Amino acid sequence: MHTQILRARAPDSAWVWLSAVAIPLMLIAPALWNGYPLLQWDTGGYLARWYEGYLVPSRSTVFGLYLHFGEDSSFWINLGIQALATLWILQLTLRVFGMVRPWRLAAISVALIVTTALPWLTSMLLTDIFTGLSVLALFILVVHGDKTSAIEKCLLFAFTAFAAATHSATLAVLLGLCCAGWIALPFLRSRIAISGLLQGSLTLIAGAAMLVSANFALSGKLAWTPGGYGVAFGRMLQDGIVKQYLRDHCPQQNLKLCPYRNELPATADQFLWGSSVFNTLGRFNGLNDEMGFIVTRSLAEYPLWQAQAAIVATAQQLVHVGTGEGTSGWIPHTYGIIERYIPSQLKPMRAAHQQHWDIDFTIINRLHVPIALASMLAVVAICGGAIWRRKLDDLSLFAATVTLALLGNAFVCGVISGPHDRYGARIAWVATLVALIAIVRHFAGRDEPDGSLPP
Incomplete structure (x- = not known):
């Protein structure tokens, strides 16, 4: 044995x-x-x-x-x-x-x-x-x-x-x-x-x-x-939420991005890592507070849009x-x-x-x-x-x-x-x-x- x-x-x-x-x-x-x-x-x-x-x-x-x-x-x-x-x-x-x-x-x-x-x-x-x-x-x-x-x-x-x-x-x-x-x-x-x-x-x-x-x-x-707000901002930019927020609020709010609201790139990668206005305004050091402000306010003002975008993004990420x-x-x-x-x-x-x-x-x-x-x-x-x-x-x-x-x-x-x-x-x-x-x-x-x- x-x-x-x-x-x-x-x-x-x-x-x-x-x-x-x-x-x-x-x-x-x-x-x-x-x-x-x-x-x-x-x-x-x-x-x-x-x-x-x-x-x-x-x-x-x-x-x-x-x-x-x-x-x-x-x-x-x-x-x-x-x-x-x-x-x-x-x-x-x-x-x-x-x-x-x-x-x-x-x-x-x-x-x-x-x-x-x-x-x-x-x-x-x-x-x-x-x-x-x-x-x-x-x-x-x-x-x-x-x-x-x-x-x-x-x-x-x-x-x-x-x-x-x-x-x-x-x-x-x-x-x-x-x-x-x-x-x-x-x-x-x-x-x-x-x-x-x-x-x-x-x-x-x-x-x-x-x-x-x-x-x-x-x-x-x-x-x-650091960086959570910046990355989330990029995704919201890509979904069109950031542009809508700027259109709705730039006449009243003095935001750094307001003068550039018609020049924002279509994708998050182009905005964060390409030659965009993000570089002009000081990247994360110059825009982090403003991006955080827009992210939090956008979540409150467009909840249904945010929910729909989240579902679509999750489904797309799965494949x-x-x-x-x-x-x-x-x-x-x-x-x-x-x-x-x-x-x-x-x-x-x-x-x-x-x-x-x-x-x-x-x-x-x-x-x-x-x-x-x-x-x-x-x-x-x-x-x-x-x-x-x-x-x-x-x-x-x-x-x-x-x-x-x-x-x-x-x-x-x-x-x-x-x-x-x-x-x-x-x-x-x-x-x-x-x-x-x-x-x-x-x-x-x-x-x-x-x-x-x-x-």
Whole structure:
């Protein structure tokens, strides 16, 4: 019997070592091919936080410090951390679902790498990889904490707190999930432990404290990351609400934007990041108070219009799931930050394929977009099936959590920033993971939860 067990475990051991080496390499394959970590328009704003010593809108100092930690390695340490964290959370997710066979981890990982944005997110110097991973980490900590060790709980707690601190939208999605958990707790006491939900909620407090502390350490200001009003203003501008407000109030209110009300661009991106009147009036420093005033007053004066715009933006964001938005050769701000503050990185950065416009996501998205949309429909179908059967198992609860995360992400990003493919792609891959777990369970059945071999 002992010999049979050793023979049975030998293939599993081989899969463990193969997965431990091959999966992280595949997760950063786009960066390896590129010859340098992938950059995005927003990357430069995070890189500059260490050097500039002041707060800028929507750029977390926590993530800026994280990037600074990896500068001496040309940021390959950052990609290594992201790849290993992804592998760890994927295997932990499969483990708590009783799918402990290493070859299944390898198969599901390869499927995600080929069919979703996951390797592109892992290969990029951006906060987006932590959004989906933090949803998984929070779910494990809250729902399956009893299946993890004390060390794993501590690591999950720290990881979720860090992810929440890297971006306000990620924090908002996690906060929404925790609120939903507390609301559902009276009905799901057999599935959700109060201790787990409390631990999950405390991660957000820890993440908020982490961000405020980093802001104070770098800028001397005990403050949250600025920029919420400016981003929301851009979305309202795009929906036509700002122009209507200016038409209604400029004769009475002395606003800086009044003389330019007929020259405002059509989109938020053109207003905030292009050559627009926003630059003329001092950008965030010059217009932040006025933008906040217009945002709050517009919410009160046009509530139905705002509600309709929010619903439309959320719906549009749900279907904006294309891979690679903002990952082109035209990211002058990020190039400028690297040239100014990290000149030693210029040569490898300029030699990369991305800087030669060699990356084209057209063919990639012919696969990724339909897979993402189909996966999201599959997750909703799993939830619907559970409601129809009036039976909530662990997979249905997982699907419900991911559904809420998808909706929360679409609402937060679509309503505040406006629909973008980047915001959808960073979390849509989690829906594909749910679908893959459902498929494996359907065709292969469940492993033993403790990973033991059958007699």
